[in-house]
Amino acid sequence: MRIIAVVLVLLTLAACAPSGVTGGYGRYTSDYFGLFDTHTLFIAYTKTREDFDRYGGIVYAELERAHRLFDIYNSYEGLNNLKTVNDNAGVMPVEVHSDIIELLMFGVEAYEKTGGAINIAMGPVLRLWHKARTDALGDPENARLPDMAELSDAALNTGIGDIVIDAGTVFLKNPGMSLDVGAIAKGWAAGVAMRAAEVAGLESGLINAGGNVIALGRPMERGRDSWSVGIEEPSADGTRGLIAAVPAADTAVVTSGGYQRYYTVDGVVYNHIIDPETLMPAARHASVTVICPDAAAADMLSTALFIMSRERGEALLEEWGAEAVWVAHDGSITRSE
Amino acid sequence: MMNRKLFNKSDFILAAALLSAALIVFFAFFGDGAEAHIIIGGGTVKTAALDADGFFFVPECPDVVFEIRNGAAAFISSDCPDRVCVRTGFIRHGGQFAACLPNGVVLRIAAKDSRDADTVAY
Numbered sequence: 001m002r003i004i005a006v007v008l009v010l011l012t013l014a015a016c017a018p019s020g021v022t023g024g025y026g027r028y029t030s031d032y033f034g035l036f037d038t039h040t041l042f043i044a045y046t047k048t049r050e051d052f053d054r055y056g057g058i059v060y061a062e063l064e065r066a067h068r069l070f071d072i073y074n075s076y077e078g079l080n081n082l083k084t085v086n087d088n089a090g091v092m093p094v095e096v097h098s099d100i101i102e103l104l105m106f107g108v109e110a111y112e113k114t115g116g117a118i119n120i121a122m123g124p125v126l127r128l129w130h131k132a133r134t135d136a137l138g139d140p141e142n143a144r145l146p147d148m149a150e151l152s153d154a155a156l157n158t159g160i161g162d163i164v165i166d167a168g169t170v171f172l173k174n175p176g177m178s179l180d181v182g183a184i185a186k187g188w189a190a191g192v193a194m195r196a197a198e199v200a201g202l203e204s205g206l207i208n209a210g211g212n213v214i215a216l217g218r219p220m221e222r223g224r225d226s227w228s229v230g231i232e233e234p235s236a237d238g239t240r241g242l243i244a245a246v247p248a249a250d251t252a253v254v255t256s257g258g259y260q261r262y263y264t265v266d267g268v269v270y271n272h273i274i275d276p277e278t279l280m281p282a283a284r285h286a287s288v289t290v291i292c293p294d295a296a297a298a299d300m301l302s303t304a305l306f307i308m309s310r311e312r313g314e315a316l317l318e319e320w321g322a323e324a325v326w327v328a329h330d331g332s333i334t335r336s337e
Numbered sequence: 338m339m340n341r342k343l344f345n346k347s348d349f350i351l352a353a354a355l356l357s358a359a360l361i362v363f364f365a366f367f368g369d370g371a372e373a374h375i376i377i378g379g380g381t382v383k384t385a386a387l388d389a390d391g392f393f394f395v396p397e398c399p400d401v402v403f404e405i406r407n408g409a410a411a412f413i414s415s416d417c418p419d420r421v422c423v424r425t426g427f428i429r430h431g432g433q434f435a436a437c438l439p440n441g442v443v444l445r446i447a448a449k450d451s452r453d454a455d456t457v458a459y
Contacts (some may be wrong), residue, residue: 031443033405039436039443041456137418211459219455230432230454239409239427255458261421271394289458 021045025204025220028052035063036070038187038210044197045204046222055202059122059193063209066189067099070181072123082179085125090175095168097318101183104165104187110184111160114304114316119276121163123178124154129274129281136263143265151279158276186212187247187254187299194295211255214295215248229253233291233327244325244333246291252298257287257327275307286329292322368378371411371431376443385410387429387446398440410444412437432456 107120136143157176258271380443409427422437
């Protein structure tokens with residue numbers, strides 16, 4: 001009888017034992033600032049701290065390289081980046097790194113596939129919104145919306161067909177135009193950074209670049225066959241809850257929501273995702289999360305689906321083999337078919 | 338000597354002791370005890386238990402104030418221009434975080450076990 005009691009209690013203990021890191025792996029995390037004007041988190045399971053630091057160095061270097069190439073605000077000595085391309089709009093073609101060519105071609109494809117919901121030539125319109133938001137930070141009392149006549153004028157200079165990509169160069173034909181790759185660049189860069197770490201030997205890792213999450217492998221812990229990526233919802237009492245958790249293994253998870261970057265004019269909240277059709281912030285959904293193995297596509301699709309109706313979004317997902325979670329303004333959560 | 342009782346006294350004492358041990362292990366790993374980590378320059382400079390309400394700051398960044406209230410943590414004030422960190426509000430679930438980019442400070446809830454999220458998409 002004593003033996004039975006001992007066995008029972010031991011079984012209870014075993015059931016209570018926490019899942020633990022396995023096979024000599026340790027879980028390490030690192031935080032980076034200054035990349036894509038956001039915060040980046042890198043988590044990985046590696047055998048040693050040195051291994052982790054080596055992979056972290058690769059991830060950081062790749063993100064920093066992409067950040068400089070796709071920067072539209074700053075110039076870097078000896079580097080032709082998107083600011084160089086924008087500065088030479090209507091002037092001359094600019095020779096650029098193949099990564100810029102690849103990203104811009106993906107941007108043009110995104111425009112075609114999303115019926116213009118994603119437009120990397122929206123720079124002139126986005127600039128007006130950016131300025132209105134930034135001005136409001138310093139002077140919230142006098143926050144204002146951009147002038148609709150100015151927005152409409154700016155929209156005349158957003159023709160995707162005026163981007164000429166030829167033999168390693170990019171030329172913007174219209175002198176009034178400018179590129180803004182904000183809807184696709186972070187996902188693209190996170191995907192490239194994770195691939196570089198994987199090629200170097202990383203088996204289990206996660207990058208969260210300003211909300212663009214890409215997961216490699218699974219966490220090296222007992223009982224875990226996927227990473228868990230939370231979807232947040234701001235609530236009226238000033239707390240931010242987790243409303244769902246998406247299991248992720250070898251896939252990217254990206255949320256587009258109106259709650260992260262916004263400003264308030266006369267008590268109304270305006271977010272930073274602009275619908276090219278209305279030139280106003282998209283307001284159909286509270287947030288949309290996209291799950292897609294391709295990190296660049298996940299980033300692009302989350303913005304596109306945030307702008308689009310549910311029906312158009314579903315059709316687009318099918319084309320990319322992706323899934324989505326919509327959160328409505330009333331808090332209801334639905335998944336793609 | 339025959340013992341016709343199913344359990345004798347020492348069996349009960351042993352069972353009780355082992356059960357207590359099991360409960361201690363259970364609560365050590367699954368009990369509340371969640372923590373907020375303040376991360377600056379890639380390293381954790383402070384951990385704060387979520388079950389002790391109060392305000393605090395870290396010497397590395399004296400113009401940023403944090404609050405723990407009702408099991409959740411938040412940036413409560415900051416000298417940064419955009420105050421995105423403060424607007425994030427209170428967070429309580431493992432994997433959630435708020436970041437102050439201008440000050441280079443992250444407030445993150447430590448993932449306690451596999452039921453927590455590793456991170457959040459936004």
